[in-house]
Amino acid sequence: MTEVVGTISQIKVTGALAQLDVTAEIARVVLVSGPAFVSAEIGTTADNKIVITFDAAFNESYVPATSAFSTTGITGSPTITVVSVSGVTVTLTLSGDATSGDTITVGYTIPGSNPLQDADGKMSSTFAGESVTNNITVFCAEYQAVYDAYTIKPDAATAAIWNTYVRSGVADGWWAKEDVEYVYAAHTNDNGEALINWKNPGTFDAAAFNAPAFVANEGFTGNGTTQYIDCNWNPSANGVNYVLNSASMGVYIRTNVKEAKFDIGANNIGQHINATQIIARWSDDNAYIRINTATPLGGGNLDSRGMYVSARTAVNVNNLYKNKVSIANSADASVGLTSSNIYTLARNDGGSALDFNAKQLSMAFAGAGMTQTDVNNKTDAFNAAMTALGTNVF
Known part of the structure; x- marks a missing residue:
């Protein structure tokens, strides 16, 4: 099929014709034979982008208005907000996300201006009700x-990584033991995304003070003097799984810093009696923890990078794990629960942030006492997610 686009300036009559009555200007004659619809999909680049593939490349200078396209079957009926043309594809950006259960169709009607067309001006045909994968x-x-x-x-790939992480936690049982978890290594923090409490979004979400530096897929870094994060959760008032004789707390640290500072923790004002704290690498090259007690438990540690879990599984059983390995344990008895909010990048001394650190933290959590199996499974799952993002440290 061929097509003519433009004004017809001359009509040649080659046979007998008694009369030719042209009552209006013939503005355009179109026989469409341009790029044809091949397929459409959503969820490959983003959950709000429909990518339509054609069998030939377009002239990218011609971009139809959003009104030239239509969709059906999307939860919430989002509108088409942007049309972009590139190579053999047309991408429709929606005002909201579709869901995995939506059965979606897409259609296109040739508009009066800027129709889809190739470099020779051949236009794509109207189509309707085409299935979207x-x-x-x-x-x-x-x-x-x-x-x-x-x-x-997050983009589809990043979301899939974190879904795998959470799904594994549910299957392995450690997810049910947690009260709060903060994945600081989020894809963005433009609207507080990296401060959400994953266990119950909107409840006990954290707050960052004095703007600790954020890097996507890595986390927050403190300046060692004023910056910290308040988790807005404290063991005494808010602990459900975290109780006196069954408690755990952990952090994932991406930087190796030797300092007499705290990575996560809280205690009642002016005392460490009911303290819960993790120090990955003190100035003496030891890691230390307290968990519902005053007595610190320590073990040698020459590198602060890795996954740390402080776990109490009985009144007199507590362990410090680094990357699944117990580096210290003791029979020190639990004493009480702090009524101070847990801070990260510092410790909370009864409402005052002290002992600020300069490390980069990717995650923090608190919950019931974790067994060696729990520690292994959680450590493996989180480090696998960080590895998939290219930001792991072991």
């Missing part, structure tokens, strides 16, 4: 709650 990941309910809480959503 739905590639949106089916998230577990626990990660779906986190995803829904994000103002800016």
